[in-house]
Amino acid sequence: MGQKGRAEFKNPVIAWVDERLPLFSMMKNEYGVFPTPKNFNYFWNFGAIAMVMLITMIATGLVLAMNYAANTGLAFESVERIMRDVNYGWLLRYVHANGASMFFVAVYIHIFRGLYYGSYKRPRELLWILGVLIFLLMMATAFMGYVLPWGQMSFWGATVITNLFSAIPLVGEHIVTWLWGGFSVDNPTLNRFFVFHFLLPFVIVGVVFMHIWALHVTGSSNPLGIEMKTEKDSVPFHPYYTMKDGFGILVFLIFYCLFVFFAPNTLGHPDNYIPANPMQTPPHIVPEWYFLPFYAILRAAPDIGIPFTKIILISSKLAGVIGMFGSIAILFILPWLDRSPIRSSIFRPWYSKAMIVFVIAFILLGCAGYNPADANLTLFGRDTHIPWLWIARVAALYYFAHFLVLVPLFAKFEPRPELPPSIHEAVLAKKNNGGKPVAPAPMER
């Protein structure tokens, strides 16, 4: 991490170790005295919360794996055995299954924080890119984990998602056969998914390490989006943020426990308690909630062809796949789409509003993904005759327009108010104003 000097330790054993391998110095520099902006709000808790979730998933996953059998003949039964016979198996499984959901809750909020406060901007571009990479790896891990219990949703979810790759021209079918290790989702598929489900979380640990390393090179951003200039702008990480993070983690764990103990199957799908049957598709396949917006983008795409002819350039299937992966790929290049020098939405009158619409569009996409492909929007029990498909199309268009049109345009034309001279002064001004933020002085560029 940073090139800070070695610390002094009174304990001779610690000092002896530290001279040879400066682990303790590193901990002290990076988590003890590490200067951190003094104006974090609660959005800054979710990185630590995500870290706790990652550790929880690995700990529970390891013990589940000791009782799980990755074989199509045994998998479903072995999970039921975990639920009924293994000591505390039910708890470990519910903690793991709901933990995946909570991990995504934390990461979605964490990503929103980054978008809203412009954390992805120079000099934190690589930090942001590593974060998007973690998000992708998490999605792959969760998808393969959901296949393991080998229920109906496991099987059909795996079938539908792996079949996406058949949309790739020419080699698509070969890729799908290669992914399956056969001619359908079957034992070889389950086996390799288990291997990857076991492996990828440790890859995530590696990328998280680099993510935090990069964070400690640039230092944290903050709600004002202006860099720390003097010592007055910061507080040491410990005890200030160890306490605040600890508090946030506890509140989050209470929320998590409500699901684990009182609604353990609410976020899952009842069909996954029916053993996988390759001969019968359930009437309505839905992925886990955290994939719904992307699933909606997948289904929203129409055939793309030359107007007024029957010539189709990109089939809706391929267009859907491109849209789905594109919606995440676009996050990688966001630091270069948004050239506005102002980070925080607090000082961005247009971007902050666009972010609200963006969140609404994303949630609407999630609702569209939850509903059957041909369903209409019903409000207060009444059919509005508005197909979800069209809502999904509009929302998906907005999703892409946000990044490809609005963000670059705002960077050019949005008015830029004067930024506070320093974090310290902004915090004091807010305090003197009775806790209300001081409206930034409007100033045209």
Added chain:
Amino acid sequence: MDDDQLIQKELLPNEQSPTEPTRRDFLYLTAAAFGAVGVGSVAWPFIHSLNPAADTLALSTTEVNIGAVEPGQAITITWRGKPVFIRRRTPKEIDEAAQVKLDELRDPQADKDRVQKPEWLILVGVCTHLGCVPLGQKSSDPRGDYDGWFCPCHGSHYDTSGRVRKGPAPKNLAVPTYKFLSESKVLIG
């Protein structure tokens, strides 16, 4: 050769002209090419091990007795882990399938090219969109707007020849390779 000369010759070989390729460039290129071939040939066993194994490939034929299937009925059997639909079509269904004009179809194919005996329609029961099993095998199932099959996942409709007529599926239901062993026996695969 003293040290200075050696340095001249070995470390600054491009003295003559920076654009002209040297023996050293050639060595770099061949080394890189051999390296790439080496990496590729080591990677291939790893990649190929994920492809279907010999025993998976060996399961690739299934013999079916179709003696008991009446006209209008259908059966579903398993072939390579996938459902295969065998429908004994009624004269009306055969007629419907034959009447369709090819330019109405998304994936144009004549009915006669999709069957060996018009009475027996044999298809892989996997939707060409994203792989669900379409409904329409049981008499109580919805059969879609074209009297064939209906895929519940994203709403694709197939006709009495298993050709896609509506919905997101890009292709017709696939016809597996098969041969009639006798009047009442067919070998799939």
